[in-house]
Amino acid sequence: MSDSNLELAYPIEIGDTVQVKQCLDESLIATLCDTHSCSTKLDSFKVTLMLLACFFALIAQFTPEPFPESRLTLGVCVSLYFICSGLLQFVTTFIEKDIVFMEYHGDFEVRTDLKRFESDYLFKVVVKGKVVFEEKWCIGNFFTEEGYFWNEGFEAKVRDVVSKALKKTKKE
Incomplete structure (x- = not known):
């Protein structure tokens, strides 16, 4: 540049x-x-977590089963989305901290x-x-x-x- x-x-x-x-x-x-x-290792890991969270959100949103029967699928997807988001927040807060260049x-x-x-x-x-x-x-x-x-x-x-x-x- x-x-x-x-x-x-x-x-x-x-x-x-x-x-x-x-x-x-x-x-x-x-x-x-x-x-x-x-x-770019840390950035790649964070993007992977974001994509994984989006994947679980898409499965939950577009599951073909009607609601009462899809409760288990929705619960698993929401839980996995929450875990991915939590891991992303953990990496950003405690591992990456204030690092600008590695x-x-x-x-x-x-x-x-x-x-x-x-x-x-x-x-x-x-x-x-x-x-x-x-x-x-x-x-x-x-x-x-x-x-x-x-x-x-x-x-x-x-x-x-x-x-x-x-x-x-x-x-x-």
Whole structure:
């Protein structure tokens, strides 16, 4: 993905932390995917769970038996749908947490956080479960007052920080 693909043609509302975090995270993923192989194992697992849940919902919806006779089928399908949805929620909440980028071989991952009503974007590089770099970046460094995103500056900062963090861990 080229640098210009993520430049915003229109400003975003910088008071909307969800929109700001989404913009920063998408730029981070595009930047790191240019230089590192991205792991999609967790995403594939989540999509599989979603498809399985949809499959059970379709069976429950379009079962050919009339209602009183289809109670067992409906009960099983609803239960399996609930289990798939619960597993998906568990994976998202407790396993994925705040991971934005995971390297394919599992060498490192990048985690981010932007709390509601705050202007500090927390950036962490985690290598083998250990935080090797953690820093807060003010979103004002990457957005103008009108809400335009400075993609080149953000990408340069991400590349610099990740390469330094990985070099630091190789020395240890």
